[in-house]
Amino acid sequence: MKVSEYMKKHGLTDEKLDAMAAPYESGDYTSEDGKVYTGSHIDSVGKRRVTVVYNAADTQRVASIARSKGVKPAVIYREALDRYLATV
Template sequence: MDMRDFMEKHGLTDEDLDRMAEPYERGECPHSDAPMYSGSHLDRVGKKRVTVVYDAVDVQAVSAVARKRGVKPSVVYRDALKAYLAGAAGA
């Protein structure tokens, strides 16, 4: 179901959606006392998702290391980046 179908099914117009979005766009949440944040939840917890493209042979090597260590490949990539940055800081 696309947005137009959804709106038609529920009898909504563009004006209805604009009106319902106004409080949230002002940073207000009428249904909660909790603070509202914009952006990715990763920004809030101090992390940022990035996309990096590696050669397939390197990805396979990382997967093998991760299996051997019993961790996810992302842990191996993070550890490698931390080691690289620690070395670069001393250079």
């Protein structure tokens, strides 16, 4: 779906979006729990994205394993890291 179609479907206009964003952008927004997070949502939930380069054959094997288990490759990488960290 195109952005314009989504906006029309939900009754959104550029003006409405600007008005909704204004409190966030000015720093005047307060959430129900009183916390406003800035930056990556991943950092705010205690996670951090990292980039790791693996051998192509290994990544193909991980992709194959993930498909056979019905999960994303990231799950396999996380499980492997968890197991390694449990041993050190």
